Amino acid sequence: MRFSLITFSSAALIGLLTHSALAAPVSSLVLTPGGYHASNKVHPVPTGGRVSHVGSDIHVLDTSDNLVYIATPTTTVATPEQTGSVTDAHWLNTGSIPIYFFLNTWNVPPVPATWHGQTIFLFNAIALSTFEASLQTVLQYGGSAAGGGEYWAVATWYLYGSEAFYTTPVEVTPGQSLATSIELIEVNGTVYDYLAAFDVAGTELGVNGGEQLTLTTKTLESYGVTEASDYPTGETEFSINILLYNNDFAPVSWSVVDDPADGLSTTVNTNSGDGGVITITY
Ligand SMILES: *[C@@H]1O[C@H](CO)[C@@H](O)[C@H](O)[C@H]1NC(C)=O
Numbered sequence: 001m002r003f004s005l006i007t008f009s010s011a012a013l014i015g016l017l018t019h020s021a022l023a024a025p026v027s028s029l030v031l032t033p034g035g036y037h038a039s040n041k042v043h044p045v046p047t048g049g050r051v052s053h054v055g056s057d058i059h060v061l062d063t064s065d066n067l068v069y070i071a072t073p074t075t076t077v078a079t080p081e082q083t084g085s086v087t088d089a090h091w092l093n094t095g096s097i098p099i100y101f102f103l104n105t106w107n108v109p110p111v112p113a114t115w116h117g118q119t120i121f122l123f124n125a126i127a128l129s130t131f132e133a134s135l136q137t138v139l140q141y142g143g144s145a146a147g148g149g150e151y152w153a154v155a156t157w158y159l160y161g162s163e164a165f166y167t168t169p170v171e172v173t174p175g176q177s178l179a180t181s182i183e184l185i186e187v188n189g190t191v192y193d194y195l196a197a198f199d200v201a202g203t204e205l206g207v208n209g210g211e212q213l214t215l216t217t218k219t220l221e222s223y224g225v226t227e228a229s230d231y232p233t234g235e236t237e238f239s240i241n242i243l244l245y246n247n248d249f250a251p252v253s254w255s256v257v258d259d260p261a262d263g264l265s266t267t268v269n270t271n272s273g274d275g276g277v278i279t280i281t282y
Pocket of ligand 1: 188189
């Protein structure tokens with residue numbers, strides 16, 4: 001059962017906090033679309049800025065390329081259980097040609113009927129197959145490390161090992177049409193540069209010098225949900241195009257993971273890289 005899992009996770013997290021308090025200064029845990037992270041591992045990226053892999057560090061740069069922060073990732077990765085993933089569709093590109101564009105359009109769902117401090121993330125991501133790195137365009141209801149509250153907001157996130165980077169959330173309204181693009185902008189040997197954004201000002205996030213990202217996902221995650229009405233009602237339909245770096249449409253074949261206990265499901269309506277359709281039903 002989903003709800004008892006959340007209770008168990010909270011207890012485990014409190015245990016973790018208590019334990020680390022004995023050894024090191026307490027760093028509180030904050031919520032990201034990749035699960036709970038130590039607050040000092042979650043970093044805002046200035047509007048128009050980007051992150052850049054430099055050796056084993058990740059530099060946060062502002063819009064004028066000034067260095068604002070150096071993060072040193074460790075390989076600690078949240079397991080799928082810890083991420084709170086509820087329902088998803090995923091496709092792994094096993095071909096030799098990288099993904100060029102992962103494009104999605106959908107509408108902001110209605111606001112949930114009840115508010116219990118829950119957080120809902122609805123995102124499109126391109127990730128390493130190990131999930132150790134993930135670039136995501138995230139629609140969020142409720143709070144996270146990036147902010148937010150009793151409203152829908154959009155932000156772009158990059159998760160890498162222990163670190164998380166985000167753009168400032170921008171409020172959006174129910175019914176608003178959203179388009180997202182995750183684009184491979186340059187390849188140099190084994191080094192990949194990506195750019196991800198919504199069609200909403202202030203959500204653009206570049207990632208330079210990273211690894212090739214091969215796993216596409218569309219995911220609904222929730223935290224702190226106590227009853228069904230904490231979710232929106234109805235369904236969210238995504239229209240999807242995935243292009244490969246040679247401009248061919250990708251040979252997409254989506255797999256889905258449902259959460260019947262919560263009445264949440266993902267349906268592949270059109271299994272294609274050219275005008276694909278996937279529906280998440282609440
Ligand atoms: C590609 O990578 C090589 C080796 O790191 C570097 O010398 C070269 O300048 C890079 N090329 C471009 C176009 O960035």
